[in-house]
Structure formats: C-alpha cells, structure tokens
C-alpha cells in the first residue's frame with residue numbers, strides 16, 4: 001500500500017509528536033524481515049497526516065542541535081515547575097515561541113498549568129508549567145546473559161509495570177525476541193495504558209551496539225553478533241526502538257534520574273555473570289550527551305599469563321572477579337541469599353579478589369576521569385565495607401585532580417536497574433530528545 005503523501009520524507013511516529021522519521025536516516029534493510037509485521041500498534045492515520053509543528057525551533061548548544069521542545073521538557077523534568085518567564089530565560093526562545101510550544105504540549109496532555117502556591121508579591125500569582133509524569137510511556141528492555149527484564153516507565157522513569165524471565169544461552173535469538181515482545185505486550189494489556197501514550201522502546205544489551213546499523217556488535221557471553229534488535233522489536237511491537245550498551249544506559253539513567261544527577265561524568269560498574277561498565281555525561285556537563293559508551297573494565301588484563309578469558313585474552317579482570325570465578329573461589333555452586341560479594345568478603349580469597357578489582361577500577365578511573373562511580377548488580381548488594389574500602393584505597397591510585405570530588409556509591413536507581421536504564425534511553429531518544437537523533441527504521445510506519 002502506498003504511503004500518504006506527507007510521509008514521503010518525514011512523518012511523526014504514531015502517538016509521538018516528537019519523533020520524526022527521516023528516510024535518509026533509516027537503517028539498512030532488516031535481513032530477517034519478511035513482510036512488515038505491525039504488531040498491535042497500528043499508526044493512526046490522522047496522526048501521520050499531522051504536520052510536525054513542534055519541531056520548528058532548533059538551537060545550537062555546544063556542538064549538538066537541541067530540539068526546543070525537548071529542551072523545555074528536560075528543564076521541567078530536572079528543575080520542576082517553572083513560569084513561562086523562567087523558561088524563556090533558560091531556553092532563549094521568544095515569548096511567542098515558548099507559548100506556542102507550551103500551548104501545544106498542554107493540548108496533548110504533556111504539560112499542566114497551575115498557579116504558584118507560595119506567591120507573596122503584588123498582583124496575580126504567577127502560573128507555572130509542570131510536566132505530567134503520565135504524559136507518555138516507554139518500554140525498557142534489558143537483555144543480559146541469561147536474564148531479561150521488561151518495564152513500562154513514565155516520563156520520570158517511574159516503573160508502572162515489570163516482568164521478566166531467565167533463558168538458556170542457547171535460545172535462538174528470534175525466539176528470545178518473540179518471548180520478550182510477548183511479555184511487553186502483556187504488560188501493556190494489564191497496565192491498561194492508553195496505547196497512544198506509548199512512544200518507543202529502549203533496549204539495553206551486553207557487548208556494545210552499533211548505533212548507525214542498529215545492531216548489537218558482539219556479546220561473548222551470548223554469542224549474539226550483528227543482531228538487528230531494533231528492527232526485530234519494532235516489527236513485533238509497532239513502536240520505534242533504540243539500542244544502547246546496557247551498562248552505558250544505566251550510567252545515563254544515573255546521571256538523569258539517580259543519585260548522580262549532580263555529576264558531570266558517571267562511570268557505572270555492573271557485575272552480573274560478567275563485569276562491565278558504561279560512561280555517561282551528566283545533566284550538568286557542558287558536553288551533555290556528547291560522550292558515552294561501553295567501558296570494558298572486565299577485560300583489563302591484570303596478568304598476561306593468567307587464566308584464559310572468553311574474549312580470547314588471558315588474565316582479564318573478569319577471569320578473577322565475576323560471578324563464576326568468585327563462586328569457584330569460595331566453593332559455592334550458586335549465588336547465596338546474602339549476596340555474592342558478602343560471602344566472598346568472608347573468605348580467605350577476598351584480599352586478593354579485592355586487590356584485582358581495585359587495580360582495574362583505578363585504571364578505568366585514571367583513563368576516564370569520572371567524578372562519580374556507581375556500583376550495580378552484585379556490587380550493588382555488597383556490604384557497606386566494600387564502599388568504605390574503595391573510598392579509602394581508590395583515590396590514592398589516581399591523579400590528585402581525579403581524587404577531588406570523586407564519589408563512589410551504589411547506584412541510586414531503584415531496581416530493576418538495567419531495565420530502567422533501557423527505558424531512560426527510550427525517553428531520551430523519543431521524548432526529551434537530548435541526545436543524538438535516533439536512527440529509525442520505517443517498518444512500523446506502513447499505513448494500515
């Protein structure tokens with residue numbers, strides 16, 4: 001069926017006035033794709049035909065173009081309700097430009113307007129604009145080695161529904177995507193959210209992603225290589241999808257919603273079966289959104305003659321300090337109820353294990369200069385003593401200017417951390433538009 005004339009070049013995604021799909025940006029054809037599968041979300045013809053009137057004002061901030069609507073939404077998310085005058089000052093938009101955007105956002109149920117309660121000056125109390133947390137929703141999917149978690153989150157990253165499952169690493173990837181999409185669909189059904197408020201899918205994956213090709217690069221745990229996860233989820237769920245390395249997604253969520261919101265540069269270290277990390281710029285960084293990505297802390301070589309690693313090297317941190325080697329070291333078959341690190345810290349092997357972790361973490365901090373380190377996964381549930389020890393020992397191993405202000409904490413995000421990170425990526429791409437424009441396929445945009 002031919003597309004409507006208006007969608008030849010760009011068209012808004014159904015239910016989402018912020019996302020336009022540029023055919024010139026579309027990813028490569030999906031090798032798995034048969035006929036387009038529309039899932040349950042058929043685009044609303046009326047919405048497809050609506051011109052994109054919101055994306056009309058683009059300013060340059062630092063190096064990246066920032067969408068004016070996204071800028072307003074981000075300000076209201078980070079600073080709370082604000083008057084129109086405050087928003088004009090903060091954004092540099094004209095009053096008329098701001099009013100036009102604000103009116104449209106209110107009509108779409110994204111902003112509320114309310115009188116300021118504690119006004120004490122003369123005249124009428126000013127009116128503040130505030131962001132409605134239920135304005136829109138995203139699906140966050142965290143795929144890790146053998147575990148999948150799916151959430152639906154609102155625009156403030158509150159999780160309104162979640163579910164997940166464990167899987168055998170030999171499970172065919174198409175079957176894994178089918179099962180995951182099925183869970184997402186069940187969550188949508190049971191949460192009874194208006195479907196036109198669902199705007200996209202964020203997917204967190206191990207091993208890094210190729211954003212331009214919209215595929216994962218390689219995960220040595222799962223052996224997934226070049227899998228077009230974005231297109232696969234789009235076909236099944238009928239929503240635009242964006243991929244990110246899982247620990248990087250968590251790092252970004254920490255800087256935007258977690259304990260490290262005041263941080264300029266957050267390194268999130270996540271230990272599941274393996275150990276990995278991600279780096280993201282914080283909300284107050286002048287380079288916001290400019291630098292983020294995976295940090296292969298698990299493959300920092302500590303002993304070139306050490307045990308073979310699944311990456312092909314020898315003596316990487318992960319061969320000593322990840323789930324399986326630690327379990328072996330302490331003589332257990334499975335993670336104990338009190339937590340892996342808690343039990344390890346009681347064992348004779350701990351001083352050696354700790355020194356290896358400290359060495360790799362110090363190297364990462366020396367190279368990347370984060371001002372906050374967040375610990376997740378097994379490290380999140382570690383006894384407080386681990387944090388005390390790291391706060392004492394790590395600063396001595398990095399440059400003086402890197403010590404200053406360096407904080408080391410458990411991640412400030414609530415569980416499920418990985419799926420929250422994935423949802424954050426979805427919000428950033430499809431609602432706040434603070435990062436690079438997502439590359440989208442158009443499979444789900446075919447008119448019914």
Ligand SMILES: [Zn+2]
Pocket residue numbers: 298299309310311312313314316318
């Ligand atoms: Zn390795």
